[in-house]
Each structure stands twice: as structure tokens, then as C-alpha cells.
Amino acid sequence: METLQDYRSQWEQATTIYKNEDEALAAVEQNAYALRYVRNQTETICLAAVEQNGYALQYVSTQTEAICLAAVKKNSHALQYVRKQTEAICLAAVEQDGEALQHVREEAICLAAVKQNGYSLRYVREQTEAICLAAVKQNGYSLQYVDRKFFE
Numbered sequence: 001m002e003t004l005q006d007y008r009s010q011w012e013q014a015t016t017i018y019k020n021e022d023e024a025l026a027a028v029e030q031n032a033y034a035l036r037y038v039r040n041q042t043e044t045i046c047l048a049a050v051e052q053n054g055y056a057l058q059y060v061s062t063q064t065e066a067i068c069l070a071a072v073k074k075n076s077h078a079l080q081y082v083r084k085q086t087e088a089i090c091l092a093a094v095e096q097d098g099e100a101l102q103h104v105r106e107e108a109i110c111l112a113a114v115k116q117n118g119y120s121l122r123y124v125r126e127q128t129e130a131i132c133l134a135a136v137k138q139n140g141y142s143l144q145y146v147d148r149k150f151f152e
Contacts, residue, residue: 004140005147017037017038017039018037018038018039019036019039019040021040021044021045024038024040024041024045024047025044025048028045028048028049028052028056029048029052031048032048032049032050032052032053032055032056033053033056033059034049035049035056035059035060036059041060041061041062042064043064044080046060046062046067047066047067047070050067050070050071050074050078051070051114052074053074053075053080053146054070054071054072054074054075054076054077055071055074055075055081057071057072057076057078057081057082058081058087063082063083065086065088065089067119068082068084068086069088069089069091070090071102072089072092072096073092073094073096074092075096076092076093076096076097076099077097077099077100077103077134078093078102079093079100079103080103085104085105085106087106087108087109088094088110090104090106090108090124091109091112092113094109094113094116094120095112095116096116097116097117098113098114098115098116098118098119098120099117099119099120099123100113101113101114101120101123102123104108109135110131111126111130114131114134114135114138114142115134115138116117116138117138117139118134118135118136118137118138118139118140118141118142119135119139119141119142119145120135120142121142121145122142122145127146127147127150129150132146132147132150
């Protein structure tokens with residue numbers, strides 16, 4: 001039977017500030033969110049964390065393109081935590097899952113997204129005829145998200 005003391009000791013262990021690189025690497029390999037408690041983050045530690053769980057990107061202090069790409073390849077919705085989105089990072093996310101378009105801050109990626117998932121059209125802020133056509137070709141039901149201006 002677990003006691004409150006057991007929970008307290010688990011909490012203290014989980015919130016330990018990791019200073020040693022080997023200790024930190026072992027911690028993030030076990031639980032990616034331990035990255036939050038790593039004081040001296042290295043690219044190796046950060047990559048290990050995001051390769052286990054893309055959402056750990058939110059705790060990376062210094063994001064590199066390699067770390068961000070690894071995160072969105074693990075989970076396309078980790079794109080929401082990318083501080084400096086590049087075309088390569090955004091494309092990697094939306095090519096994996098067109099729904100990741102909702103996290104893209106620039107419209108240059110829209111066409112790739114709707115080609116992968118026509119329903120992503122609902123997230124496109126500035127629709128063009130080409131984007132809408134690609135979405136409808138991919139999934140006819142995405143017609144419901146086409147801006148009315150194309151039917152007038």
C-alpha cells in the first residue's frame with residue numbers, strides 16, 4: 001500500500017535538478033519531461049528527450065533546427081513549441097500530419113498540408129483556388145471548408 005510519503009519521495013525524485021550530463025541523459029531517456037529539470041542542457045540530451053516525446057520540445061532552452069525537426073518527426077503537433085519555424089520544420093510536420101497546419105505561422109506550407117489531408121483546409125487563413133482544389137482532390141468532403149468567395 002502506497003503512502004503519502006511514497007508520493008512525496010517520487011515527487012522529490014521527479015523534480016531533482018540534474019547537473020551531471022550522464023544523470024540527465026538517463027533521466028530524459030526514461031521520461032522526456034525530465035528535461036524540464038536539466039540545468040545544463042546539451043544537444044545530445046535535448047535530442048534524446050524529443051526523440052522519445054516530441055512535446056518535450058517545450059522545455060528545450062536552446063532550440064536548433066535539428067532538435068526541432070526531431071521533435072516534429074516524433075509528433076507533428078510539437079510544431080506549436082518551435083520558436084523559430086522554418087520551411088523545412090513546417091513541411092516535416094504537415095507532411096506527417098496535415099492537421100499540424102494549425103500550428104504553422106506562415107502560409108507557404110498550406111499546399112503541402114492539404115495534399116496530405118484535405119480537411120486541413122479548415123486551418124488555412126488565406127485560401128487560394130489552387131489550395132482549395134488540392135484539398136478537394138485529396139478529400140471531397142473538404143469542400144465544406146472552401147471559402148464562399150470561390151462560388152460567387
